[in-house]
Amino acid sequence: MGQSMRYNYFLRDLNHMSQADFVAAIGHVFEHSAWIAAAAWMQRPFADRAALHQAMVRVVASAPVEQQLGLICAHPDLAGRIMVAGELTPESSAEQAAAGLTMLNAAEMERFTAYNTAYRARFGFPFVICAREHKKDAILAAFPRRLANNREQEIAAALAEIAKIAWFRVCDLIADETP
Numbered sequence: 001m002g003q004s005m006r007y008n009y010f011l012r013d014l015n016h017m018s019q020a021d022f023v024a025a026i027g028h029v030f031e032h033s034a035w036i037a038a039a040a041w042m043q044r045p046f047a048d049r050a051a052l053h054q055a056m057v058r059v060v061a062s063a064p065v066e067q068q069l070g071l072i073c074a075h076p077d078l079a080g081r082i083m084v085a086g087e088l089t090p091e092s093s094a095e096q097a098a099a100g101l102t103m104l105n106a107a108e109m110e111r112f113t114a115y116n117t118a119y120r121a122r123f124g125f126p127f128v129i130c131a132r133e134h135k136k137d138a139i140l141a142a143f144p145r146r147l148a149n150n151r152e153q154e155i156a157a158a159l160a161e162i163a164k165i166a167w168f169r170v171c172d173l174i175a176d177e178t179p
Contacts, residue, residue: 032074099131130164
């Protein structure tokens with residue numbers, strides 16, 4: 001079964017899965033970075049979705065900076081070439097669509113392209129923001145503010161945004177169980 005289908009899991013089931021099944025189920029929560037789920041699996045059992053998410057965030061935080069940069073670079077540019085070509089993951093596609101990025105006019109597309117280019121030139125990785133928390137105008141307004149940061153600040157900002165993205169994805173995949 002592919003990632004294009006939505007799955008709903010109960011945490012108790014995830015807690016009893018083999019590492020391979022666990023990674024297959026939630027490895028895509030962090031964009032193209034199944035290594036995070038593989039490492040978090042060792043911290044089972046998780047009391048709730050928040051505990052699972054925090055375990056994965058800790059894996060990212062304890063990873064070497066090169067691996068963190070790989071995670072950041074796994075994210076596509078917002079309203080970029082991959083989106084236009086229809087090659088985003090199902091999750092990224094839905095997130096960018098919800099922010100209004102799939103319905104840009106020519107001027108907006110030019111602004112996104114210019115900001116994406118400037119951002120990559122300055123920091124060496126794509127601009128990452130939790131699109132579910134923003135619409136296109138707010139995202140465009142965030143570019144110049146974040147371009148004023150230094151590289152270390154932007155690595156931290158990107159990882160914080162990635163954690164937010166992952167939280168929404170965890171909530172999409174795992175049923176909220178109440179005791």
